[in-house]
Amino acid sequence: MGFFRNLGDIFQILRHVFRQVMSRPFTYFYPFEDREYPERTRGRHIHVREKCTACMQCVRACPNVAISIDKSDKHYEKDAALFFDYTRCIFCGMCTQACRFDALFHTKVVDISEGEREDLLYGPDKIETLDRDPLEWRGRRFR
Amino acid sequence: MSPDILDETTEIWFGPQHVSAHGWAAKLTLVGDFVVECDPNAGYFHRSAEKCLEFRNFRQGALIMERLCMLEAFLAEYPYVQAVEKIAGLEVPERAKVMRTIMMEASRIHSLQFWWGQFSAELGLFAMLLWPWVDREFFLDAFEELSGSRHAVSYSTPGGVKYDFNDKVLEKLDIAIARFEDRMPVMRDMLMGSPTFRARTEGIGQYTLKQGLKFGLSGPPIKACGLPMDLRKDAPDPNLAYDMIDWEVPVTESEEHPGESDAYDRMVQRFREMETSVEIIRKLLPLVPEGPIVDPKARGKSNRLPEGEAYGRVEGTRGISTLWLKTTEKAQTPYRAKIRGPCFNSYYSLKHLVPGAKFADFIVVFGSLDPYPGWWDR
CATH class of the missing domain: 3.30.390 (Enolase-like; domain 1)
Structure with a gap:
C-alpha cells in the first residue's frame, strides 16, 4: 500500500508542477512590463482647479498634514492653489472622499519615486496636470 | 559534547x-x-500608536490601527471603529455588516496564508513558502479591486464601510476562494504528511490548556488545546453578521496528548480556521442585501463624540485584539486609547x-x- 500511496502523492505533486509550468509567470519584468491597475487605485492625486471652492475639507481630512492650501492664489472665482507633500501622504483616500465638489481625484499613477526629496513636494502646477498617461510610460507592455 | x-x-x-x-x-x-x-x-x-491616536479624529484613527498589523488590516482596524460606533450610538446598515464580515474573513485567510508560507520557510521548506503566497496574491487582487490598495485598505469607517462591492470585486473574490479551495487540501496534505515537517513540529513548544490560559493566549493557540473560545461565537457583535449563518468554531483536539497543543496542532488548527473562513464567506456572499453602505448621519455624528468610554474587540487571526477608548464631552479626538494586541x-x-x-x-x-x-x- 505504501508504494501506491507514494505513487499517488508523486502524481499529485507532478500535476501541480505541470500546472505551474504551463501557467504564465506571476512576476513582471517591472519597469518594462506592468499590469492594469483597478479603477479605484489610490495613486497620486490630480486637482481640478475649475471645480475647487477652497473649502479646506481635504486639508482637514488629511491625517498626516500632507496638504496645504493658498487661498490668495486664484485663477478662477473661488479656487485656491493646492500643495501636496508626497513625503507625508499615505494614500489613504480621506481627502478625495472629503471633497464634495469633485475637484480632487486619485489617479492610477503609482510610481512617483524621485531622486530628490524636494521633487516630491508637488506645487499647484504639478498637482493639476498629469505629465504622462498613467498607462503609457517607458514603452511599457501590459498584460 | x-x-x-x-x-x-x-x-x-x-x-x-x-x-x-x-x-x-x-x-x-x-x-x-x-x-x-x-x-x-x-x-x-x-511607533507610539496610542499617542498618535490621540491626535487623529474619529474617522482617521482606523488608519493607524490598520498599520499595527498590515496582514489583517480589515480585522485590525475594526476594534477602533466598533468603539467609536458604541460611543456615538451609530447604526450600521445591514449591507455594510455583511460586507465587513466577508472582508474580515478574507483578510483572515490571507493573513494565515502568509503565516503558513513564512512558517514553512522558517523550517527550511522553501517550496511551501511560495505556493501559498501565490494564492494569497489573488486575495490581494480582490482587496485592491475593492479599496484601491493592497494592504492598507482603510475599509471600515464609523457607521459602515467606505467602498461598495461591484461585479469585479465579487469575481476576483470568487477566483481567489476557488483557487484556495482547489489547491489548499493538496498543499496541506503535502506539508502535514512530510516526515521532515512532522519531526520538526511534533512535541515542540508544548503547553497545556491551563498554561495557555495563564499566559493569556487567545485565538488559534488556545483553540489548538481543544477549548472553543471564539469571540465570533461567544459574543456576537451586532454590527457584524456572524449570527446570520450557522457555523462551528474550529477546534483541534489531539488524540496523543488531549488538552495540550504543540506546534503541529497549532498548524492543524490554522488550516481549520482557513476552512471555516471559506465556509463563512461562501454562506454570507448570497446574503448581501441591497441598501446603503454607510449610515448617512455617521459623518456628522462622528465629528464630535459625547463623553464616554467603550471597549472594541474582535477575534483576529492571532487572537483577540481589543481597544479601549475614552472621550471627553464634544471631543474631536480621543482622550485616551489603549490597545491590547493578541501577540x-x-x-x-x-x-x-x-x-x-x-x-x-x-x-x-x-x-x-x-x-x-x-x-x-x-
Whole structure:
C-alpha cells in the first residue's frame, strides 16, 4: 500500500508542477512590463482647479498634514492653489472622499519615486496636470 | 559534547537583524545546543500608536490601527471603529455588516496564508513558502479591486464601510476562494504528511490548556488545546453578521496528548480556521442585501463624540485584539486609547516555552504562535 500511496502523492505533486509550468509567470519584468491597475487605485492625486471652492475639507481630512492650501492664489472665482507633500501622504483616500465638489481625484499613477526629496513636494502646477498617461510610460507592455 | 561545554553558557541575541526576526529580538542563553533561558525583548517596532491616536479624529484613527498589523488590516482596524460606533450610538446598515464580515474573513485567510508560507520557510521548506503566497496574491487582487490598495485598505469607517462591492470585486473574490479551495487540501496534505515537517513540529513548544490560559493566549493557540473560545461565537457583535449563518468554531483536539497543543496542532488548527473562513464567506456572499453602505448621519455624528468610554474587540487571526477608548464631552479626538494586541502574550510566553528546547527549535516555537511585532509594540 505504501508504494501506491507514494505513487499517488508523486502524481499529485507532478500535476501541480505541470500546472505551474504551463501557467504564465506571476512576476513582471517591472519597469518594462506592468499590469492594469483597478479603477479605484489610490495613486497620486490630480486637482481640478475649475471645480475647487477652497473649502479646506481635504486639508482637514488629511491625517498626516500632507496638504496645504493658498487661498490668495486664484485663477478662477473661488479656487485656491493646492500643495501636496508626497513625503507625508499615505494614500489613504480621506481627502478625495472629503471633497464634495469633485475637484480632487486619485489617479492610477503609482510610481512617483524621485531622486530628490524636494521633487516630491508637488506645487499647484504639478498637482493639476498629469505629465504622462498613467498607462503609457517607458514603452511599457501590459498584460 | 564534552563536560566543559556543559559548564559554560553562551548568550546569543536572536535578532533584531535576523531574517526571521523582523522587528524583535530575544536573548537566548545556551548550554551546548540547548536553550536554558529565553528573554524576549520588545520595543524595536514601537511607533507610539496610542499617542498618535490621540491626535487623529474619529474617522482617521482606523488608519493607524490598520498599520499595527498590515496582514489583517480589515480585522485590525475594526476594534477602533466598533468603539467609536458604541460611543456615538451609530447604526450600521445591514449591507455594510455583511460586507465587513466577508472582508474580515478574507483578510483572515490571507493573513494565515502568509503565516503558513513564512512558517514553512522558517523550517527550511522553501517550496511551501511560495505556493501559498501565490494564492494569497489573488486575495490581494480582490482587496485592491475593492479599496484601491493592497494592504492598507482603510475599509471600515464609523457607521459602515467606505467602498461598495461591484461585479469585479465579487469575481476576483470568487477566483481567489476557488483557487484556495482547489489547491489548499493538496498543499496541506503535502506539508502535514512530510516526515521532515512532522519531526520538526511534533512535541515542540508544548503547553497545556491551563498554561495557555495563564499566559493569556487567545485565538488559534488556545483553540489548538481543544477549548472553543471564539469571540465570533461567544459574543456576537451586532454590527457584524456572524449570527446570520450557522457555523462551528474550529477546534483541534489531539488524540496523543488531549488538552495540550504543540506546534503541529497549532498548524492543524490554522488550516481549520482557513476552512471555516471559506465556509463563512461562501454562506454570507448570497446574503448581501441591497441598501446603503454607510449610515448617512455617521459623518456628522462622528465629528464630535459625547463623553464616554467603550471597549472594541474582535477575534483576529492571532487572537483577540481589543481597544479601549475614552472621550471627553464634544471631543474631536480621543482622550485616551489603549490597545491590547493578541501577540504580547504569545511573545512573552516564549520565556516559559523555549527553555529546554534545542536552539534550532526556538524559531519553530516562535513561528507556531504567529506573533506579529506591530501588536506588542504598538
